[in-house]
Amino acid sequence: DAMVIQNPRYQVTQFGKPVTLSCSQTLNHNVMYWYQQKSSQAPKLLFHYYDKDFNNEADTPDNFQSRRPNTSFCFLDIRSPGLGDAAMYLCATSRDRSGEQFFGPGTRLTVL
Amino acid sequence: AQSVTQPDIHITVSEGASLELRCNYSYGATPYLFWYVQSPGQGLQLLLKYFSGDTLVQGIKGFEAEFKRSQSSFNLRKPSVHWSDAAEYFCAVGANGQNFVFGPGTRLSVLP
Numbered sequence A: 001d002a003m004v005i006q007n008p009r010y011q012v013t014q015f016g017k018p019v020t021l022s023c024s025q026t027l028n029h030n031v032m033y034w035y036q037q038k039s040s041q042a043p044k045l046l047f048h049y050y051d052k053d054f055n056n057e058a059d060t061p062d063n064f065q066s067r068r069p070n071t072s073f074c075f076l077d078i079r080s081p082g083l084g085d086a087a088m089y090l091c092a093t094s095r096d097r098s099g100e101q102f103f104g105p106g107t108r109l110t111v112l
Numbered sequence B: 001a002q003s004v005t006q007p008d009i010h011i012t013v014s015e016g017a018s019l020e021l022r023c024n025y026s027y028g029a030t031p032y033l034f035w036y037v038q039s040p041g042q043g044l045q046l047l048l049k050y051f052s053g054d055t056l057v058q059g060i061k062g063f064e065a066e067f068k069r070s071q072s073s074f075n076l077r078k079p080s081v082h083w084s085d086a087a088e089y090f091c092a093v094g095a096n097g098q099n100f101v102f103g104p105g106t107r108l109s110v111l112p
Helices: none
Strands: A004-007 A010-013 A019-025 A031-037 A044-050 A053-056 A064-067 A073-078 A087-094 A107-111 B003-005 B010-014 B019-021 B024-026 B032-038 B044-050 B056-058 B064-068 B073-078 B087-095 B098-102 B106-111
Touching: A004 A087, A010 A019, A019 A031, A019 A087, A019 A107, A031 A073, A044 A064, A044 B098, A073 A087, B003 B087, B003 B098, B010 B019, B019 B106, B024 B073, B032 B064, B032 B073, B044 B056, B044 B064, B044 B073, B073 B087
Parallel strands: A010 A107, B010 B106
Antiparallel strands: A004 A019, A019 A073, A031 A044, A031 A087, A044 A053, A064 A073, A087 A107, B003 B024, B019 B073, B032 B044, B032 B087, B056 B064, B064 B073, B087 B098, B087 B106
């Protein structure tokens, strides 16, 4: 089945230690998104790629970066995680920017 | 820019009872409307979507939603709730060429 895969499902890192979260898709969608979701809140869009074009949300901290080396993969890099960055990170894809989004299962990040 | 409100933060219903979750949006043109469900620790799963046409939309798991332009609403309904429906429900609005805006979510609890 076509799907969105996120690895790892659970990630523990130390305060200030860089971490990379991975997302891959078999849907061949043009758009890939990264969301941050804290407990009992709606997902918050960090950035998205439309094909190779990177689009950063205005309020996304510089500490968060992303890479999309090819259509299938997208990475979220957190350069110096703080305690406030502990959250669920969701990857999603869509054929175009306003169409339905398909979500991965998420990566739960813990910062010690 | 579009916006979404979900007036009910938390709803509790008895198993077998009917359910209606409210969603109101603000957007100048006809939006694309979505309902997603999220179980604890999981990603978001699409329940149903509205792009155009028939204003009563059928989705998965026995859910339906009705688009009412005059009320700027897209309420989610289910005639008989099952214990497995307990989850967080998010309404989302998309617009042509623009990213999703998620509502704050409604947490559904189901009493046995």
